[in-house]
Amino acid sequence: MYTKVIANILLIIITTAIQISFISGLPVFLNNFSLVLVILVFILALGNLKLSLWWAIGIGFLLDIFSFLPFGVLLISLSLAMIIVNFLLTNFFTDRSLYSFFALITLFTLFYEFILNIINYFIMSFDSEVILFIINKNFWSNLFSQVVLNLIAVLIIFYGINFISNKLKPAFLVKRKL
Amino acid sequence: MYKINTKKYTWVIAVIVLLIFLHYIRILSPIERTVVKIFNPVLSSFYSAGSYFRITYNEQTDKRDFISTINELESSIVNLTVENARLKSLEEENQVLREYLKFSKENNTSFVLGSVVAHKGLDSNNLDQNIIINKGLSDGVEIGAGVMSGGTIIGQVVESQSNLSEICLITNRNCKLAAKVQNTDKTSGIIRGELGLTIKMEFIPQTDVIEIGDTVVTSGLEEKIPRGLVIGEVTEVNKESNELWQSATIDPLINMDDLVIVSVLTP
Numbered sequence: 001m002y003t004k005v006i007a008n009i010l011l012i013i014i015t016t017a018i019q020i021s022f023i024s025g026l027p028v029f030l031n032n033f034s035l036v037l038v039i040l041v042f043i044l045a046l047g048n049l050k051l052s053l054w055w056a057i058g059i060g061f062l063l064d065i066f067s068f069l070p071f072g073v074l075l076i077s078l079s080l081a082m083i084i085v086n087f088l089l090t091n092f093f094t095d096r097s098l099y100s101f102f103a104l105i106t107l108f109t110l111f112y113e114f115i116l117n118i119i120n121y122f123i124m125s126f127d128s129e130v131i132l133f134i135i136n137k138n139f140w141s142n143l144f145s146q147v148v149l150n151l152i153a154v155l156i157i158f159y160g161i162n163f164i165s166n167k168l169k170p171a172f173l174v175k176r177k178l
Numbered sequence: 179m180y181k182i183n184t185k186k187y188t189w190v191i192a193v194i195v196l197l198i199f200l201h202y203i204r205i206l207s208p209i210e211r212t213v214v215k216i217f218n219p220v221l222s223s224f225y226s227a228g229s230y231f232r233i234t235y236n237e238q239t240d241k242r243d244f245i246s247t248i249n250e251l252e253s254s255i256v257n258l259t260v261e262n263a264r265l266k267s268l269e270e271e272n273q274v275l276r277e278y279l280k281f282s283k284e285n286n287t288s289f290v291l292g293s294v295v296a297h298k299g300l301d302s303n304n305l306d307q308n309i310i311i312n313k314g315l316s317d318g319v320e321i322g323a324g325v326m327s328g329g330t331i332i333g334q335v336v337e338s339q340s341n342l343s344e345i346c347l348i349t350n351r352n353c354k355l356a357a358k359v360q361n362t363d364k365t366s367g368i369i370r371g372e373l374g375l376t377i378k379m380e381f382i383p384q385t386d387v388i389e390i391g392d393t394v395v396t397s398g399l400e401e402k403i404p405r406g407l408v409i410g411e412v413t414e415v416n417k418e419s420n421e422l423w424q425s426a427t428i429d430p431l432i433n434m435d436d437l438v439i440v441s442v443l444t445p
Contacts, residue, residue: 021221024297025228027235031297053190061197065210066217066296066310068337068344072198079190 008051012058015039019059020066032142033149036063037112040082041105042157045096049086056082070123077116084111098158105154109147113139214341218312221295229294229438236435289326289441290317292343307347307374307434309333311442314341318444324396324403327440328432331355331396331407335442343442347434348409349374356399357409359426361392369394369409369428377410377428384424388415394428402443 019036026033036059044052060075067074085108093100117133133139200206292311313319315338325333325345334353337344346353349371357379359365363386367379382388392412398405414427 017217017220017224020296021224022228025225025232027232031228031232049186057190057193057197062213064201065213066221066342068310068339071201072194075194075197079194083187083190 008055009058012055013062016059016062020063029145030149032146033153034109034112034146035153036078037108038105038150038153038157040078041085041101041108041154042161044082044086044089045101045104046161052086053079053082069120073116073119073123077112077119080115081108081112098155101154101158102151105150106147109143109150113143113146211340214339218293218295218341222293222312225293225295225297226438229436233436236433288444290319290444291439291441292317292319293439294437295342307350307371308336309345309347309437309440311343311345311440312341313442314339314343316340319343319442320402320445322400322402324400324407324443325440326407326443327437329408330431331403331409332430332432332434332437332440334400334403345440345442347371347374348377348430349434355403355409356397357394358397358405359386359388359392359394359412361386361388363387366397372427374434376413377430378425379428380425381423382425384417384419384422386424388412388424388426390415394426402445404443 015036019034023033023035024031040052040056040059043055056078057075060078063074063078064071085104088107089100089104093103117139121133197206201210290313292313294309295312296310297307319335319338321335321338323335324331325335331348333345333347333350334355335343336346336353348355348369351371351373354368354370357367357369359367359379365379365382365386365388367382369377369379372378377394379394390412394409394412396403396405396407396409408431410428410430412426413429415424416426417424
């Protein structure tokens with residue numbers, strides 16, 4: 001059990017470090033990729049809600065340490081978006097098909113960015129120079145590129161998992177006469 | 179009816195509230211400082227790896243401009259050689275005058291080197307260029323201090339924690355510096371970044387003469403930024419006779435995408 005906990009902590013640390021530094025250093029457009037959201041979606045779909053929420057809390061905590069936004073903004077945004085996506089997964093996108101994953105990652109990205117920017121806007125609204133993110137075209141172009149990159153990553157990982165295991169393959173029930 | 183189990187979210191909310199509370203009453207500060215200290219070398223390595231791809235990509239896209247850039251540089255070398263000779267004689271003259279008037283020695287500024295660990299904010303709404311370096315308050319970094327790279331000023335410290343600092347680059351529209359153009363009129367003004375690519379100086383009097391190629395330096399009016407630090411060169415002058423003011427576009431001398439190590443000026 002302790003091995004699993006340590007392994008999960010190490011993977012959380014590596015994922016966060018890659019997101020904060022490696023991805024932010026990539027060329028323009030590619031640096032909008034959100035590895036954290038993609039991994040969380042797969043953990044939610046393949047694991048369970050409890051594990052994915054612990055990952056969300058761990059990653060959110062580390063991101064908040066390295067962010068200059070008010071502490072807790074990223075943690076709350078990630079966890080809240082995770083809960084909403086879990087609701088969608090259990091009530092709407094239950095078949096775990098590729099299209100379900102596409103829908104989940106798109107909605108996860110949108111919810112995460114909207115929640116994050118809404119919280120940030122209200123906290124920063126004391127500063128008169130803050131522009132509402134909805135009317136900012138850079139926000140939409142960055143969001144679009146983030147969604148596109150996340151979808152490509154989901155496609156690659158989905159087929160990678162299908163190649164290695166049967167977890168995401170559909171199971172058909174065959175009616176037999178006894 | 180949709181399945182919603184609020185009970186299982188109670189522990190999540192409790193953990194999040196507890197973490198935020200412990201952070202703001204500073205109980206988590208030692209843990210956070212330790213995490214940052216342990217992470218900084220790892221983040222620097224990861225950032226360097228990512229930067230390698232970015233720089234390689236930029237080099238490929240810039241190849242077609244190399245020939246025209248080489249031609250421009252060759253003609254600049256000639257002009258700079260002439261300018262250099264003139265400046266050397268001025269420097270000698272200046273030295274003599276200083277000795278006569280018994281000027282005190284110019285202060286030498288000290289600095290601390292920092293590695294860039296992240297290049298942008300962690301949300302899509304970070305419109306402009308900010309970088310995060312692995313040096314902070316415990317290393318002598320102060321908010322408002324100038325940040326240099328390649329002999330030119332590239333930004334200003336806007337936020338600082340004990341081991342991390344956020345630098346607002348001069349191409350960021352939120353970064354404003356007091357600057358001076360090295361022209362005959364010694365035009366002064368405030369520069370601000372534009373579109374994350376270039377810098378603009380606005381509200382320049384129409385009577386001032388600014389030419390393309392004029393060097394723009396810091397004017398020394400900022401508390402923690404000495405004067406004379408090169409910001410960039412004027413590449414465009416927008417002067418309309420029916421306008422009250424003219425404006426100038428300034429290009430920084432180094433590529434902001436290539437920043438890996440920077441130096442922060444310290445008192």
